[in-house]
Amino acid sequence: MSLLEVRDVTVRFGGLTALSEVSVAVEPGTVHGIIGPNGAGKTTLFNVVCGFTRPASGSLLVRGVELRDHRPHHLARLGIARTLQGLGLFAHSSVLDNVLVGADRHASMGVWGSLIGRGEEAALRARAMAALESLGVAEWASALPGALPYGLRKRVALARALVAEPDLLMLDEPAAGLSEVEREELVALIRGLPMAVVLVEHHMDLVMSVCDRITVLNFGRVIATGSPEAVRADPDVAEAYLGAAS
Ligand SMILES: Nc1ncnc2c1ncn2[C@@H]1O[C@H](COP(=O)(O)OP(=O)(O)OP(=O)(O)O)[C@@H](O)[C@H]1O
Ligand SMILES: [Mg+2]
Structure with missing residues (x-):
């Protein structure tokens, strides 16, 4: 059973069809890339999964169960965490407190549900520190x-998503604004993650090196889906990217 299934989703903005009967299946523990030229519908698809955008038709299934009235605040209990394009960090809270914001899934249920009071607080802080440490930014905790x-800062945003220990991590253009060295570090980091990852990304090289499967969108339609090798060799994909570049 797929962890996440997007089934025949259509999204319209007025007269514009941003997604047209798009289907994507994300398997547990895999990295699934969503690529395509500017305006292809990548962010729209991301926003549908995150509950920001309501499709005109089609459905979303998590672990085989269809979601009804899907909203952003349902993500945590579905075991889905996300980072957004940009950072979304609170400027006046410490790095550690920013990461603690992501830990509330555990605070209210699951592993941490049985812990109470100061013990719980300490345990959450330890989790948040561990997330910062795993991303090499623990020394900045109080900054x-x-x-x-x-x-x-991008790593802090990622630590906040990871601290909830999601089964699915959604990343929208995580490499935006990163140097080449930082991009390579990000690739290594994503490869090492235990959970499934959906990666919306412009950088073809990053997508090709990190993804198990790739879905290519163009003008709101899926034009290819498969392994990086298959997608790279697909003439429709080459044409979509060449067409967009000229
Ligand atoms: N809120 C909106 N209202 C109207 N049109 C929108 C809205 N959001 C997106 N669109 C349009 O829908 C289409 C798909 O946009 P989307 O942002 O999903 O593309 P994208 O693949 O993420 O592009 P980029 O690579 O530039 O980030 C575009 O034509 C865009 O102009
Ligand atoms: Mg986008």
């Missing part, structure tokens, strides 16, 4: 995000 270079 304000603004004190960190952009690449490190």
Whole structure:
């Protein structure tokens, strides 16, 4: 059974069809890339999964169960975490407190549900610190995000998503604004993650090196889906990218 299934989803903005009967299946533990030229519908698809955008038709299934009235605040209990394009960090809260915001799934249920009071607080802090450590930014825990270079702030945003230990991590253009070295570090990091990842990304090289499967969108339609090798060799994909570049 797929962890996430997008089934025949159509999204319209007025007269514009941003997604047209798009289907994508994401398997547990895999990295699934969503690529396509500008305006192809990548962010729209991301927003549908995150509950920001309501499709005109089609359905979403998580672990085989169809979602009804899907909203952004349902994501945590579905075991889905996301980072957004940009950072979304609170400027006046410490790095550690920013990461703690992501831990509330555990605070209210699951592993941490049986813990109470100060013990719970301490355990959550330990989790958040562990997430920061795993991304190499623990030394910045008490700093304000603004004190960190952009690449490190991106890691803090990622730590916040990881601290909830989601089964699915949704990343929209995580490499935007990163240097080449930082991009390579990100590839290694994503490869090492235990959960499934949906990666919306412009950088073809990053997508090709990190993804198990790739879905290619063009003008709101799926034009190819398969392994990186298959997608790279697909003439429709080459044409879509060449057409967009000219
Ligand atoms: N809120 C909106 N209202 C109207 N049109 C929208 C809205 N959001 C997106 N669109 C349009 O829908 C289409 C798909 O946009 P989307 O942002 O999903 O593309 P994308 O693949 O993420 O592009 P990019 O690579 O530039 O990020 C575009 O034509 C865009 O102009
Ligand atoms: Mg986009």
